[in-house]
Amino acid sequence: MAIESSPPLILLSGLAADSRIFGPQKLAFPRLQCLPWLSPTRGESLDRYAQRMAASLGDGPCVIGGASFGGIVSLHMARYLNVQAVVLIGSVKSPAELPLYARCARPFRFLIPLIPVRLMQILARPFTQSGIRRLAPFTHGLACQFCDADPSVFKWSLARILDWSSSPAVLCPVFHIHGDRDWTLPVRHTSPNVVVTGGGHVLTLTHAKEVNSFLDAILAKLAK
Template sequence: MVPPPEKAGSLQSSRAFTISAFEEIKQIEKSLKEIYFISGLGADERVFRLLKFEGYRPVHLGWLEPQPSEPIEAYAQRLAAQIKTSKPVIIGLSFGGMIAVEIAKQIPVEKVILLSSVKDRYEVPPYYRIFRWLPIHRIFPFKSVLWAICWFAYWVFGVSVPDERKLLKTILLETDPHFLKWALHRVVLWQNEEIPEDVTHIHGSCDRIFPTLFVEPDFMLPNGGHLMVMHQAREVSALLEKVIG
């Protein structure tokens, strides 16, 4: 059935308006300032899903397959190739923060913000050094025993809400064992002593991965665990807005 001319014209006008609005939104998104995110060890952009950024466009850097025995500096250089902005703002979570520091040592950046992370070798807990000489993490069958360590992981990462636990378990299940072992070994071996300029460190007071005893953050979030980006997203978002300006 052919619609009346006036109705057909209305439909075409509505369709044209929809396309025009869509294109306008795309142009606005392109004009927004980009913020680059590097997630934690083996995780992805899902851990940042509750953060709010008004006036910015988040860009999530995807993990690459590490080369055999690849140094963290070389890996950071390869990952930085995904950055298309001059003097970018980079936000790194946990191991992603260590990578962000290594990137900032190689390219000019406007700002680096570390979440639940460390800035240099001195902030890595000293008891991790035992794994340099006893590298059981390189042979530990993480995937095979995940069912047995889930509750321990919930405690270590500081997650108690069912949705957060479900997401953490999914992330752990989907993490590539090869990447996990490589990244853990890079944490253990990290020898960085250089803290680039314009680094801001936000940490949780209850972080069990990188305890506050060993770190000197610029902002301490009360009761924040290692995954405070999830269970205290509102507070973290407010701090990020303050730092980015």
């Protein structure tokens, strides 16, 4: 894959997910760093949170990106880092690219604190059993990540998606890969560089070969 002279690759997972979403990428890119989510402070803005996330990294050049909500956060983090490129995987570049259901839900974001995340995690627990892993490994993996998610991070992330009002000015190239069957963030609302045929919202797992090739081409280009 990418040669040693390419900049470090840093990726953020999406809502209710963690580094396991990038399992195939960690195998292909040994230098890949998957950032864990920090606990948000009360009422913390997206930009302030991104600044705190960026503070945990060094000053050297890097490529940062993420899947879904992680891509949105990476755009804001790019303001505070020496970023050579931003990579969006099944994500969007601006609030205008969010689907209609997200925009319609904005007036109801005050209800987010009432979401029973713990109860939802208990209800999802049966899908984390070993029997499900054998029969439906993809469902099992997503259920495990959701059950392990921090409810406070989940609620904060959902609120920031709904009140996202402006995208930051990014002074580096933005590369975007998206699935044509992504029902969470439909491709028709955005303009990716690469559209993966048959790809859904979790491209890193379902279409790892295409995502890895996409990332490898970007890193190789930046290494020149």
